[in-house]
Amino acid sequence: MAAQNLRTPGPTPLPPSVREALARDMVNHRGPEFAALLRECVDGLKWAYQVAEHDVVILTTSGTGGLESLVANTLSPGEHLLVASIGNFGERMGQIGRVFGAHVTQLDVEPGHALDPEMIVDTLRADPDIQTVFFTHNETSTGVLNPLRDLAAAVRALRPDALILVDGISSVISVPIEPEAWGCDVVVAGSQKGWMAPPGLAFVSISPRAWQRQARSTLPKFYFDWQLARRSADSGETPWTPAVSLFYALQAGLRLMRAEGLEQIFARHERLAQYTRDGLADLQVRLFADPRFASPTVTTAWLPDGVNGKALLTALDERHGVVLAGGQGNLSGKIFRIGHMGWVEQAELDAVLHALQVELNSSRATSVAAR
Amino acid sequence: MAAQNLRTPGPTPLPPSVREALARDMVNHRGPEFAALLRECVDGLKWAYQVAEHDVVILTTSGTGGLESLVANTLSPGEHLLVASIGNFGERMGQIGRVFGAHVTQLDVEPGHALDPEMIVDTLRADPDIQTVFFTHNETSTGVLNPLRDLAAAVRALRPDALILVDGISSVISVPIEPEAWGCDVVVAGSQKGWMAPPGLAFVSISPRAWQRQARSTLPKFYFDWQLARRSADSGETPWTPAVSLFYALQAGLRLMRAEGLEQIFARHERLAQYTRDGLADLQVRLFADPRFASPTVTTAWLPDGVNGKALLTALDERHGVVLAGGQGNLSGKIFRIGHMGWVEQAELDAVLHALQVELNSSRATSVAAR
Numbered sequence: 001m002a003a004q005n006l007r008t009p010g011p012t013p014l015p016p017s018v019r020e021a022l023a024r025d026m027v028n029h030r031g032p033e034f035a036a037l038l039r040e041c042v043d044g045l046k047w048a049y050q051v052a053e054h055d056v057v058i059l060t061t062s063g064t065g066g067l068e069s070l071v072a073n074t075l076s077p078g079e080h081l082l083v084a085s086i087g088n089f090g091e092r093m094g095q096i097g098r099v100f101g102a103h104v105t106q107l108d109v110e111p112g113h114a115l116d117p118e119m120i121v122d123t124l125r126a127d128p129d130i131q132t133v134f135f136t137h138n139e140t141s142t143g144v145l146n147p148l149r150d151l152a153a154a155v156r157a158l159r160p161d162a163l164i165l166v167d168g169i170s171s172v173i174s175v176p177i178e179p180e181a182w183g184c185d186v187v188v189a190g191s192q193k194g195w196m197a198p199p200g201l202a203f204v205s206i207s208p209r210a211w212q213r214q215a216r217s218t219l220p221k222f223y224f225d226w227q228l229a230r231r232s233a234d235s236g237e238t239p240w241t242p243a244v245s246l247f248y249a250l251q252a253g254l255r256l257m258r259a260e261g262l263e264q265i266f267a268r269h270e271r272l273a274q275y276t277r278d279g280l281a282d283l284q285v286r287l288f289a290d291p292r293f294a295s296p297t298v299t300t301a302w303l304p305d306g307v308n309g310k311a312l313l314t315a316l317d318e319r320h321g322v323v324l325a326g327g328q329g330n331l332s333g334k335i336f337r338i339g340h341m342g343w344v345e346q347a348e349l350d351a352v353l354h355a356l357q358v359e360l361n362s363s364r365a366t367s368v369a370a371r
Numbered sequence: 372m373a374a375q376n377l378r379t380p381g382p383t384p385l386p387p388s389v390r391e392a393l394a395r396d397m398v399n400h401r402g403p404e405f406a407a408l409l410r411e412c413v414d415g416l417k418w419a420y421q422v423a424e425h426d427v428v429i430l431t432t433s434g435t436g437g438l439e440s441l442v443a444n445t446l447s448p449g450e451h452l453l454v455a456s457i458g459n460f461g462e463r464m465g466q467i468g469r470v471f472g473a474h475v476t477q478l479d480v481e482p483g484h485a486l487d488p489e490m491i492v493d494t495l496r497a498d499p500d501i502q503t504v505f506f507t508h509n510e511t512s513t514g515v516l517n518p519l520r521d522l523a524a525a526v527r528a529l530r531p532d533a534l535i536l537v538d539g540i541s542s543v544i545s546v547p548i549e550p551e552a553w554g555c556d557v558v559v560a561g562s563q564k565g566w567m568a569p570p571g572l573a574f575v576s577i578s579p580r581a582w583q584r585q586a587r588s589t590l591p592k593f594y595f596d597w598q599l600a601r602r603s604a605d606s607g608e609t610p611w612t613p614a615v616s617l618f619y620a621l622q623a624g625l626r627l628m629r630a631e632g633l634e635q636i637f638a639r640h641e642r643l644a645q646y647t648r649d650g651l652a653d654l655q656v657r658l659f660a661d662p663r664f665a666s667p668t669v670t671t672a673w674l675p676d677g678v679n680g681k682a683l684l685t686a687l688d689e690r691h692g693v694v695l696a697g698g699q700g701n702l703s704g705k706i707f708r709i710g711h712m713g714w715v716e717q718a719e720l721d722a723v724l725h726a727l728q729v730e731l732n733s734s735r736a737t738s739v740a741a742r
Contacts, residue, residue: 004396004398006396006397006398006399008399008401010612011397011398011399011400011612011615012397013396013397014396014397019394019395019396020394022393022394022616023390023391023393023394024390025375025377025384025385025390026377026382026383026384026385026563026569027375027377027382027694028377028379028382028694028696029382029570030379030696031688031694060431060432060433060436060570060571061431061432061436061594062431062594062611062612062613062614063611063612064593064594064610064611064612065431065432065436065594065611068593068594095593096593099591099592099593100591100593101591190612192397192612192615198397198614198615198616199400199431199612199613199614199615200431200571200613200614200615200616200617219591220470220471220472220590220591221470222435222439222466222467222470222471223432223433223435223436223439239435240433240434240435240436241381241382241433241434241435241561241563241570242433242570242571243433243569243570243571243614243617244382244563244569244570244571245393245569245571245616245617245620246571246614246616246617249616317402323398323399323402325399325401
């Protein structure tokens with residue numbers, strides 16, 4: 001285990017081989033070494049995304065830039081976009097859509113809950129102009145995994161040609177997702193989540209239907225233009241100078257993951273998530289997310305009564321080297337979050353649970369004493 | 372010297388301390404370690420940019436994303452933008468402006484030449500609606516350094532409130548530039564050029580005048596929104612997950628550069644550029660750029676008659692480990708380029724010049740034999 005037990009839901013700790021890869025010197029990004037690197041990364045991503053027909057492009061940007069690319073590449077001004085939000089990152093997609101001039105209908109679900117396909121059907125029926133629907137697969141801010149397959153099927157049944165856009169930033173590679181089989185046209189992911197790599201790269205899988213839409217979309221796009229990225233990738237390049245070091249890291253992370261196997265990775269995440277939830281329950285900590293949809297990559301829990309979130313996180317960090325995340329937006333000061341995606345094993349979660357036990361006992365003792 | 376003598380005009384080789392920094396494990400990007408890292412990087416950038424009043428923001432993107440941020444943050448649809456292009460990267464800025472809906476007037480100068488302030492004055496006189504002017508400081512594709520101070524002064528004399536935008540991607544930190552003293556409102560730079568760091572970060576200096584313009588600009592901006600970046604930086608964060616590893620590298624590179632000193636860095640670049648030009652002249656290679664404006668960071672030269680550019684670059688790489696760049700666009704197959712910015716000393720250029728001598732003699736011998 002590293003000196004610090006970084007258990008935020010991204011960035012995630014880096015395995016030794018990834019750190020070694022990061023330390024490699026530069027190469028010409030228009031030369032044969034980078035072309036081979038890019039090809040191996042794209043192949044690995046297609047393996048992780050489980051796609052054959054869909055393309056995957058790599059953008060030098062963080063996840064939010066990836067989300068922006070969804071809007072800029074698929075929509076034209078005034079087109080109707082349904083953003084089905086279950087938390088902070090769904091909300092962000094709504095903001096981007098509005099900033100770029102889409103007509104956004106935003107569904108908001110109570111934080112901690114998943115989307116119900118019936119809600120989607122009702123919303124689509126009410127607006128026949130919605131031809132683009134956005135879902136968050138795994139909402140990092142609330143620790144909820146949406147039933148994406150059912151949601152996509154509900155859209156597809158009612159509106160066969162609609163474009164389905166998915167934020168898979170904290171799900172792809174950690175949680176089963178099959179964009180082709182499920183009919184998800186576009187799925188964005190981010191290197192700092194389950195990929196055992198640092199932040200700075202976003203990945204986007206793109207269906208033939210999405211390419212057709214891209215060709216006629218008129219929102220302004222240049223840096224994030226998927227078409228330019230695909231065309232350059234065909235000749236082993238990126239249109240703009242890529243973050244070469246992060247490609248080295250991605251390559252090293254993908255090699256580790258391919259050695260582990262996709263099913264094994266999914267099972268590990270599911271097992272460690274259950275282990276975390278069970279451990280929190282043993283500590284009498286109340287889980288935040290609806291248990292039927294609890295995320296395999298991030299666990300959220302209510303702060304116990306009388307426990308100050310900021311003080312708890314600081315104590316965990318300073319006394320135990322355990323770094324957790326607080327709540328975002330309205331959930332700030334109410335919940336805390338434990339990330340368990342990417343390069344993580346049970347030992348790290350044992351350390352988290354023990355540190356929590358010590359600090360919560362200490363807080364509760366203080367809280368009782370103060371009464 | 373590293374195994375490969377990477378002499379493209381970016382990415383540039385990484386010093387050992389930068390490579391060590393890249394190998395560091397992740398930290399929470401919303402925690403105190405990252406806040407300290409960000410503050411040191413911003414302080415170092417302000418030192419390199421020689422600015423006190425202007426802000427500097429850091430974006431996780433490559434240089435082209437930085438250029439896009441200039442358009443998105445300063446313009447509104449239909450506003451007139453003068454793009455004074457002297458090569459491929461000026462041309463790119465014109466493209467971005469058109470894609471985003473600005474009314475672009477593009478001046479094109481014959482490749483290899485610099486801009487003449489008189490041309491700018493004439494163009495501005497012809498269109499009183501131009502309130503935004505873009506210059507490339509150092510054109511990486513042609514190896515030309517524009518007389519930026521004179522150009523900015525010419526604009527300012529005629530149109531005092533105009534916004535002056537500068538592509539300083541291959542100039543800032545390697546070549547003297549004083550955004551405040553020269554009246555350059557916005558200057559963008561890229562981490563893979565003179566900064567001794569890998570690609571993936573763009574830096575933007577922003578004047579008070581540019582902030583006023585930003586507040587009323589209506590082109591769509593979200594990921595590249597400077598205002599969000601500045602607001603987050605005030606609390607030691609970035610609005611979106613930053614490429615943490617690249618910030619480590621930037622910090623390490625800045626420490627080396629501060630130890631060397633700004634004047635010393637400028638002098639080293641000027642000296643090595645002259646050394647390269649002299650060495651090429653000794654080899655009877657004709658320089659491409661107008662000698663009055665030859666770049667301190669990249670030297671361009673005509674391929675000698677009968678020499679195939681691709682074959683020359685391949686021979687240099689395979690037989691000598693020397694990696695140079697060819698021409699871009701219309702200059703492909705006509706010129707070659709030698710980068711000498713960032714972490715570079717005379718020994719690397721001696722190796723380039725010797726390798727060139729060997730391979731050019733060999734090509735010329737073949738060329739003579741073939742007659």
